[in-house]
Amino acid sequence: MGFTLAYFSLIIMLPLLALAIRSAGLGPMGFWAAATDPRVLGALRVSFVTALIAAAINVVFGTLIAWVLVRYRFPGRRIFDAIIDLPFALPTAVAGIALTAIYAPNGVVGSLFAPLGWRIAYTPAGIVIAMVFIGLPFVVRTIQPILEEVSHEVEEASATLGASRFQTITRVLLPSLTPAILTGFALAFARGVGEYGSIIFIAGNIPFVSEIAPLLIYIRLQEFNYVGATVIATVMLLISFALLFAINLIQAWSRRRYGYGH
Amino acid sequence: MDVRVTNVRKEFDRFPALHDVSLDIHSGELIALLGPSGSGKTTLLRLIAGLEMPTTGRIFFGDTDASEWTVQQRNIGFVFQHYALFRHMTILENVSFGLKVRPRSTRPPAGEIRRRALELLDLVQLSGLEKRYPNQLSGGQRQRVALARALAIEPAVLLLDEPFGALDAQVRRELRKWLREIHDRTGHTTVFVTHDQEEALELSDRLCVMSQGHVEQVGTPDTIYDQPSSPFVFGFIGESSQLPVTLVDGEIRHGNTAIGQSSGPLTAGPARLFFRPHDVDIVEPGAGLTGTVHSSRRVGGTRRVELDLGAGQLAEIDLPFDQAFSQSAAISFRPRRWQLFSAG
Numbered sequence: 261m262g263f264t265l266a267y268f269s270l271i272i273m274l275p276l277l278a279l280a281i282r283s284a285g286l287g288p289m290g291f292w293a294a295a296t297d298p299r300v301l302g303a304l305r306v307s308f309v310t311a312l313i314a315a316a317i318n319v320v321f322g323t324l325i326a327w328v329l330v331r332y333r334f335p336g337r338r339i340f341d342a343i344i345d346l347p348f349a350l351p352t353a354v355a356g357i358a359l360t361a362i363y364a365p366n367g368v369v370g371s372l373f374a375p376l377g378w379r380i381a382y383t384p385a386g387i388v389i390a391m392v393f394i395g396l397p398f399v400v401r402t403i404q405p406i407l408e409e410v411s412h413e414v415e416e417a418s419a420t421l422g423a424s425r426f427q428t429i430t431r432v433l434l435p436s437l438t439p440a441i442l443t444g445f446a447l448a449f450a451r452g453v454g455e456y457g458s459i460i461f462i463a464g465n466i467p468f469v470s471e472i473a474p475l476l477i478y479i480r481l482q483e484f485n486y487v488g489a490t491v492i493a494t495v496m497l498l499i500s501f502a503l504l505f506a507i508n509l510i511q512a513w514s515r516r517r518y519g520y521g522h
Numbered sequence: 523m524d525v526r527v528t529n530v531r532k533e534f535d536r537f538p539a540l541h542d543v544s545l546d547i548h549s550g551e552l553i554a555l556l557g558p559s560g561s562g563k564t565t566l567l568r569l570i571a572g573l574e575m576p577t578t579g580r581i582f583f584g585d586t587d588a589s590e591w592t593v594q595q596r597n598i599g600f601v602f603q604h605y606a607l608f609r610h611m612t613i614l615e616n617v618s619f620g621l622k623v624r625p626r627s628t629r630p631p632a633g634e635i636r637r638r639a640l641e642l643l644d645l646v647q648l649s650g651l652e653k654r655y656p657n658q659l660s661g662g663q664r665q666r667v668a669l670a671r672a673l674a675i676e677p678a679v680l681l682l683d684e685p686f687g688a689l690d691a692q693v694r695r696e697l698r699k700w701l702r703e704i705h706d707r708t709g710h711t712t713v714f715v716t717h718d719q720e721e722a723l724e725l726s727d728r729l730c731v732m733s734q735g736h737v738e739q740v741g742t743p744d745t746i747y748d749q750p751s752s753p754f755v756f757g758f759i760g761e762s763s764q765l766p767v768t769l770v771d772g773e774i775r776h777g778n779t780a781i782g783q784s785s786g787p788l789t790a791g792p793a794r795l796f797f798r799p800h801d802v803d804i805v806e807p808g809a810g811l812t813g814t815v816h817s818s819r820r821v822g823g824t825r826r827v828e829l830d831l832g833a834g835q836l837a838e839i840d841l842p843f844d845q846a847f848s849q850s851a852a853i854s855f856r857p858r859r860w861q862l863f864s865a866g
Binding site: 411413416417418419421422427431435436438514 | 571573593594597598599600602604606607608609610611619620623624668671672674675
């Protein structure tokens with residue numbers, strides 16, 4: 261217990277505390293002014309909105325992928341399963357450059373959409389795509405083990421009670437996956453908000469449109485505006501913490517109810 | 523409802539799990555499918571349920587051919603060994619699930635569903651627990667919820683797959699008695715799978731003993747226990763010993779010892795004699811089969827003694843637990859009831 265606490269303080273609390281102290285140097289009025297700067301607000305909005313959209317997309321397709329991996333046996337399943345983890349391992353800059361090359365107006369996919377007047381790279385859509393890419397494994401890997409635990413018998417029980425396939429999925433399977441889906445959502449969302457490397461290549465980084473908060477922090481640092489950078493960081497932290505804490509509460513509640521791990 | 527299984531064969535990846543099985547299940551009876559693992563008993567149950575489809579053969583519900591019906595169409599109640607409760611639902615929601623998923627035209631009104639679910643919870647003695655979640659209940663309670671859930675849809679047949687398999691011995695015995703009571707009260711045609719012969723003998727109206735994908739014998743517990751139709755059934759149900767014997771003009775001989783007269787069709791040649799440890803009489807030394815005590819153990823109110831009859835042949839007999847004898851003492855006995863099967 262003591263060790264855990266010491267480790268936790270050293271590794272996580274200390275840097276966060278330093279951040280808080282640094283930004284507090286500005287005083288409440290100065291902090292408020294720096295935090296509500298239009299460009300800062302714009303960047304925060306871009307970051308959180310895109311991360312939420314990306315996490316939502318990942319939840320839908322991550323659940324489907326986990327489902328296929330758990331319930332179907334097909335040739336190449338193991339390789340497919342291993343590939344899911346690649347976004348964990350790939351340097352994010354590599355991912356960013358690759359995605360930009362594909363989705364740029366002259367790229368493989370981008371050129372398909374360009375004639376329609378849709379631009380993906382250099383817009384918030386590009387940011388969402390990068391976040392979807394890096395966030396997917398979090399969703400798949402949190403849902404997969406729970407899905408394996410939900411026995412096939414539960415589905416059969418539902419069928420014997422007269423439920424159609426659709427009713428079994430919507431009333432039995434999805435509800436029992438809810439806690440895992442929430443965890444996956446939280447992780448993918450957190451990863452998206454904090455992501456920097458892959459996004460800056462594809463985003464175009466236009467202030468108020470596709471400039472993300474982590475990039476703005478970096479810009480402030482380059483301007484030697486350290487306090488400005490810590491203010492943005494602190495606001496990001498507070499928002500992220502509030503969201504993650506809320507998700508955690510929902511999880512704890514549902515876990516108590518459904519008794520996972522029993 | 524009567525259920526007739528006729529000439530059903532089931533293969534999994536070309537591997538036959540059931541060969542040409544036929545079974546008539548009478549309306550309102552409680553029948554046990556009993557057999558060792560791999561005998562096909564669970565496969566047969568799942569075929570009746572529609573959770574598996576037969577490779578060949580037909581299954582009738584009443585006079586209607588139900589072979590092509592889906593699980594949902596068959597309207598069966600199925601209880602799984604590991605309960606398979608919906609853990610995100612309360613006990614009440616679990617029990618009402620089968621009624622709630624019905625199409626609007628046949629779904630009872632919400633109040634009626636609730637009333638019926640509560641009534642069933644009362645039947646399975648879980649009143650007051652309707653707001654709990656499955657993980658807040660003990661194993662025995664969960665299995666009772668599973669039964670209530672299966673009964674809620676007024677099933678044509680109730681199917682139970684090793685319903686007490688995951689419970690400890692004490693709870694098992696209680697639930698066994700209780701299932702019998704429920705059955706007598708509701709009168710559902712019930713089929714249950716078990717590998718526990720004691721459970722099958724105690725609980726069922728009739729037993730269907732299975733082995734290696736075949737039905738070995740179907741009959742009442744008395745018939746199965748007292749008149750096993752095959753060496754497998756004799757060996758599988760209850761305790762038994764077998765000895766190689768020779769028949770000469772209808773007289774059964776073990777070596778030079780005459781045991782009795784054969785009343786069956788076997789009258790000459792080698793045969794196998796089966797008898798149970800409690801179906802023997804102790805006789806004067808030398809007046810029957812004689813063996814030396816090899817080992818003994820206490821079984822309930824008696825002492826089961828293993829006798830070495832020589833030539834590597836062992837036989838088990840029951841003695842009163844207070845009868846004294848010394849290790850390697852010679853004891854003579856004669857089987858009182860037996861059954862003969864052809865050798866080999």
